Amino acid sequence: MQYQEGKDKFIKTWGELGTNWGINKTMGQIHGLLLIATEEYTTDAIMEELHISRGNVNMNLRSLVEWGLISKVEKQGDRKDYYAAEKDIWTVFRQIIKKRKEKELHPMIHLIEEVSEMNPTDEKSSEFIKMMNELALFSNKADKTLDNLVNSKANILVSSYLKFMR
Amino acid sequence: MQYQEGKDKFIKTWGELGTNWGINKTMGQIHGLLLIATEEYTTDAIMEELHISRGNVNMNLRSLVEWGLISKVEKQGDRKDYYAAEKDIWTVFRQIIKKRKEKELHPMIHLIEEVSEMNPTDEKSSEFIKMMNELALFSNKADKTLDNLVNSKANILVSSYLKFMR
DNA sequence: CTCCTATTTGAGATATTAATGAACAATTTG
DNA sequence: CAAATTGTTCATTAATATCTCAAATAGGAG
Numbered sequence: 294m295q296y297q298e299g300k301d302k303f304i305k306t307w308g309e310l311g312t313n314w315g316i317n318k319t320m321g322q323i324h325g326l327l328l329i330a331t332e333e334y335t336t337d338a339i340m341e342e343l344h345i346s347r348g349n350v351n352m353n354l355r356s357l358v359e360w361g362l363i364s365k366v367e368k369q370g371d372r373k374d375y376y377a378a379e380k381d382i383w384t385v386f387r388q389i390i391k392k393r394k395e396k397e398l399h400p401m402i403h404l405i406e407e408v409s410e411m412n413p414t415d416e417k418s419s420e421f422i423k424m425m426n427e428l429a430l431f432s433n434k435a436d437k438t439l440d441n442l443v444n445s446k447a448n449i450l451v452s453s454y455l456k457f458m459r
Numbered sequence: 460m461q462y463q464e465g466k467d468k469f470i471k472t473w474g475e476l477g478t479n480w481g482i483n484k485t486m487g488q489i490h491g492l493l494l495i496a497t498e499e500y501t502t503d504a505i506m507e508e509l510h511i512s513r514g515n516v517n518m519n520l521r522s523l524v525e526w527g528l529i530s531k532v533e534k535q536g537d538r539k540d541y542y543a544a545e546k547d548i549w550t551v552f553r554q555i556i557k558k559r560k561e562k563e564l565h566p567m568i569h570l571i572e573e574v575s576e577m578n579p580t581d582e583k584s585s586e587f588i589k590m591m592n593e594l595a596l597f598s599n600k601a602d603k604t605l606d607n608l609v610n611s612k613a614n615i616l617v618s619s620y621l622k623f624m625r
Numbered sequence: 626c627t628c629c630t631a632t633t634t635g636a637g638a639t640a641t642t643a644a645t646g647a648a649c650a651a652t653t654t655g
Numbered sequence: 656c657a658a659a660t661t662g663t664t665c666a667t668t669a670a671t672a673t674c675t676c677a678a679a680t681a682g683g684a685g
Contacts, residue, residue, distance in 0.1 A: 296584040299574040303587075305569045313563045315479065317643065329587045336662080346645045351663060372661065374651065380590070382597045397479045404472045408465040414551075418462040421469075421495045427548045483673070502632080512675045517633065538631065538683070 301328060304343070315393060316360075319345055320353040324362055327378035328385075333366050335373045361388040391443045398436055405429045469495060470509070481559060482526075484510055486519040490528055493544035494551075499532045500540045527554040557609045563616045564602055 294302075304325040311321020322343055327334060332344075339350050357363040362385060366375040379385055405428050411427055413419040460468075470491040477487020488509055493500060500508075505516045520542055525531040528551060532541040545551055571594050579585040 294574060294577045296577065296580065296587060299584075300587060303505070303570065303574050303591075310563070310570070311568055313481065313566070319644080329590050331583055331586050347662085348664080349644050352644090355663090361530060368640070374662075382593045386597065386601075397476070400472075400479070403475055404469065404476070408469050411460045411462065411465050414462065417497055418465075420497050421462060421466060424495050424546070424548075425469075430550065431548045447607050485673080513632085514676075515674055519672090521633090540631080566645080 300329060314389070315396060317353070319343070319349055320323075320356055323350065323353050324357055324378060327357075327363055327376060328380070330378070332376045333368075333375035335375055339376075360392050387443050390439060394436065394439050394443070398432060398439070402429070402436060405432060406408045466495060479499055480555070481562060483519070485509070485515055488521055489516065489519050490523055490544060493523075493542060494546070496544070499534075499541035499543045501541055503539075516621075526558050553609050555606060560602065560605050560609070564598060564605070568595075568598045568602060571598060 302421045304322050306318050307325030307328075308318040308320075308322035311324070312318055314321075316324070321361070323339055326339065326342060336347060339345075339354075340347055344392070354363070357376075358365065361379070363376050366377050368375055386420075405425050409422065409425045409429060411418060411422060413422050461504060467612060468610075469562055470488050473491030474484040474486075474488035474495075477490070480487075489505055490503065502513060502516050505520075506513055510585070520529070522540075524531065527545070529542050529544045532543050534541055542584075545554070548554070571591050575588065575591045575595060577584060579588050
């Protein structure tokens with residue numbers, strides 16, 4: 294495979310993957326582009342490369358910065374903003390886990406806490422409370438486990454967790 | 460909080476949470492309903508309870524069965540299909556992880572393998588290959604780790620992984 | 626086989642989400 | 656200050672995804 298072909302395929306598919314991840318297509322594509330880039334990109338360069346509008350690039354760059362997946366780079370004597378991706382894969386995934394935990398797990402924990410304040414009066418409410426307790430136990434454990442993962446500096450998958458892999 | 464209020468809130472919010480999880484709102488609501496139910500439900504009962512159409516219920520029940528989150532229950536002398544949710548939370552989450560792994564991780568692994576078949580010719584392609592190799596290493600480790608999680612019968616979060624929690 | 630009930634499917638309607646393009650704001654330069 | 660450049664916001668448009676309704680299909684009971 295030639296470089297250009299591989300690059301195009303990677304960016305295109307990375308964008309599609311994004312949609313399965315709580316990241317929209319354009320955001321994924323910009324991230325893919327910057328991830329394999331050897332230099333920083335401006336808004337205009339991204340617009341040209343991906344054939345998308347200025348507004349779209351701007352919004353998605355903000356999201357990517359907010360997710361901690363890219364950062365703005367100032368250049369001496371240039372008014373333009375340049376952007377570069379975080380290249381350490383472990384950090385990339387930690388950031389993603391962090392965000393997804395906020396978006397997926399925390400609202401669940403909040404909901405469960407809220408509806409758990411109930412006294413059982415019959416079979417249905419007993420069953421309900423029982424399920425809420427199990428969900429609370431599970432979700433809090435998952436939250437803590439993911440916290441440890443996110444807060445670990447080293448790539449825990451590659452290092453100390455090796456014993457769990459074949 | 461009264462039972463009915465808690466139940467309604469749980470079902471409604473469980474559906475909204477679903478949308479952050481690759482599960483649509485109705486699918487989430489049906490799952491929530493069955494999860495806290497003390498008895499099996501027919502299509503008609505679900506239609507009535509959630510005020511949604513027959514086609515919608517049918518499609519989402521099929522998806523839920525396909526995700527391994529509910530199952531069809533046959534009743535003697537009754538032609539209707541009844542459905543009941545998997546109540547073991549650990550199993551529920553294992554099923555979800557399994558599906559999401561297929562949907563999120565596997566296409567990524569496939570992509571990376573595909574575009575990795577490239578010989579470096581310059582700085583850009585070298586950087587590209589380097590990144591693909593890192594992604595490959597990471598994603599394969601993640602895949603194996605999640606496999607172990609999914610294949611473990613016991614609730615690994617609650618039992619042997621305790622040491623990683625505070 | 627025919628009737629009856631339940632389930633499935635598919636086309637069109639509706640709702641949700643994302644992208645564009647143009648207006649506006651901010652900043653720099655001459 | 657005026658013009659030019661860059662960045663941001665947001666109403667409109669476009670694209671996706673989901674839901675409904677109704678017709679088609681399946682399959683058991685008589």
